[in-house]
Amino acid sequence: MPDLMLTEEERMLQSTVREFVDREVAPRAREVDQREEFSWENWNGMAKLGLMGIGIDAAYGGNGSGGYRHVAIVAEEVARGDASASVSLLAHLSLGTTTIYKFGNEEQKKRLVPPLATGKGVAAWALTEPGSGSDAAALRTTATERDGTYFLNGSKTFITNAGVAESIVVFATQDASKGHRGISAFVVEKGSPGLQINALHGKLGIRGSTTDEVVFQDTPVPARNLLGEEGKGFNYAMEILDSSRIIVAAQCVGIGQAALESAVRYAQQRETFGKPIAQHQAIQFMLADMATEVHAARVATMHSATLKDQGLPFLMEASMAKLLASEMCVNVSSKAIQVHGGIGYFQEAGVERIFRDARVTTIYEGTSEVQRLVIARQLMNQYPL
Ligand SMILES: Cc1cc2nc3c(=O)[nH]c(=O)nc-3n(C[C@H](O)[C@H](O)[C@H](O)COP(=O)(O)OP(=O)(O)OC[C@H]3O[C@@H](n4cnc5c(N)ncnc54)[C@H](O)[C@@H]3O)c2cc1C
CATH class of the missing domain: 1.10.540.10 (Acyl-CoA dehydrogenase/oxidase, N-terminal domain)
Incomplete structure (x- = not known):
């Protein structure tokens, strides 16, 4: 930086x-x-x-x-x-x-x-379900209150950290007919009765993180673990995602930076046609484009973080940073493999892992399509008819 x-x-x-x-x-x-x-x-x-x-x-x-x-x-x-x-x-x-x-x-x-x-202790955050990801308000896990205790039923999927977590923040509906206004947020603690966590295997990348299915079967959650007000859970989830996007964008900048560094180093040591490939203009252009993209994503990310820290509107800028940085790291890590040639396709060079790790970032915490929807909505607000 x-x-x-x-x-x-x-x-x-x-x-x-x-x-x-x-x-x-x-x-x-x-x-x-x-x-x-x-x-x-x-x-x-x-x-x-x-x-x-x-x-x-x-x-x-x-x-x-x-x-x-x-x-x-x-x-x-x-x-x-x-x-x-x-x-x-x-x-x-x-x-x-x-x-x-x-x-x-x-x-x-x-x-x-x-x-x-x-x-x-480790925390996890469970919003996504088998039937609802981008359309999070369509979630179907239920929370039914009986004598001061909420009983959760349903399942969450793709939950990072759930398998190692002490506390899982869970979003569940108390009344599906109310749509997002029926959703509340709870903290489910490790070892709760009826809580089952199944590790999901076979991910393309970020394999050193645990991604799990979380199943609730009449899982009791004491009233003292209801977060905030009943029916406000969806608003809380969206508010958290708005700012967490900045951090995913920063993660993408780190992934892109790792790919760039690896490519620049390799280009100076690998020789073809009697000189290091870094002396070929096509490779130089590729490296220059990669560095430019990483830099642009970093500036956008730090700008949105600064807005957030200063209490200024940051929603559109955070989505732009996440969109730009996630697409950047997929692209830059792919180019890093190109710079490496055949060896880049093997584990030995390290860039194939970076490429696999990058791929999820345009999907989680709001897909690229969802970021574009957020940005477009903000644009209409900024420039009304
Ligand atoms: C490794 C990993 C870790 C994760 N960790 C967590 C976690 O810790 N907690 C958690 O709650 N979730 C987590 N998720 C879930 C993740 O946030 C969702 O996968 C993501 O929000 C997309 O939801 P979906 O998979 O249901 O895809 P869908 O919502 O079914 O989308 C499928 C496709 O349709 C597109 N699409 C959907 N709606 C629209 C629309 N209106 N307009 C245009 N295109 C649209 C999407 O962009 C996408 O391309 C994780 C996912 C992965 C892969």
């Missing part, structure tokens, strides 16, 4: 995380991908650095400082080393923990946030 964009404090955060990632996370990335398992080594290392407490008040176990710019810097650096580690972190921090921190009452924050903010 160009120095001018960052404050002294941000530069320090960046170099601390970069140093940790280069030393511990990046060297493990290939093995974690092959094992297809959540890495507790990565998790505990990130927790030790205090990365799960950014933006959370010290009274709730957090660092007491930082905002979206800080989380974006961290997400980029972690993703540069291993996208799997970054998705585990962002599902935990900018989805799960932030929902409890933002919409929980004092008692809930005191009870639930400290283990999450210190990384002792």
Whole structure:
């Protein structure tokens, strides 16, 4: 990241995380991908650095400082080393923990946030169901209240971190006829009766993160674990997704940066026709385009994070950053394979993992099509007839 964009404090955060990632996370990335398992080594290392407490008040176990710019810097650096580690972190921090921190009452924050903010526990965030993804308001998991306890029935799918989570934020409907106004948000704790978690295998990329199916069979949730008000859950989910997009965009910048670095290095060592391929103009143009795309996505991401931190409207800019950065990292990682030629297609070079990891980013936390819908809606608001 160009120095001018960052404050002294941000530069320090960046170099601390970069140093940790280069030393511990990046060297493990290939093995974690092959094992297809959540890495507790990565998790505990990130927790030790205090990365799960950014933006959370010290009274709730957090660092007491930082905002979206800080989380974006961290997400980029972690993703540069291993996208799997970054998705585990962002599902935990900018989805799960932030929902409890933002919409929980004092008692809930005191009870639930400290283990999450210190990384002792992992959070997950469960909105998607087999029948509802982009159209999240169509969810069918039900919450029925009996004598001060809510009973959950239904299932969620593609839930990052669920298999390792202490707390899962779950969105369920109390009255499907009310559409999104019937949806409430709950915290389901690990080990709850009737809670079943099944790991989903066979992902294309981010294989070092756990993605799970979560099934509820009359799962009791005490009233004290209802977040905020009944019927407001959908609004909470959308608000969280609006800002979490910034962090996914930062993750994409990290993935793109990793692909770019790998391609530039390889181009200077591989020789064809008597000179390094970096001396061929076609390769130079490819590298220049890749660097330009990474830079543009980074600027857009930090701009949206700055707007968010300053309390300014950021919705359209966050969607633009997510759209731009996710499409960028798919494209740039594909070009990185091209620069590598045949070896790029094999695990040995490392860019095939980056390419596989990149692919999901145009799908989760709002597909590219959904981002375009958000941007178009904002445009109509800005320029009414
Ligand atoms: C690895 C992974 C991790 C995930 N982690 C989580 C998680 O932690 N928590 C969670 O809740 N979810 C998670 N998800 C789910 C993810 O957010 C959804 O997959 C995503 O929102 C898309 O929903 P869908 O899969 O149902 O696709 P659909 O909504 O069925 O979309 C299918 C296609 O139709 C397009 N489409 C849909 N509606 C429109 C429209 N109105 N106009 C134009 N095109 C449209 C989409 O863009 C897409 O191309 C994860 C997914 C993956 C793959």
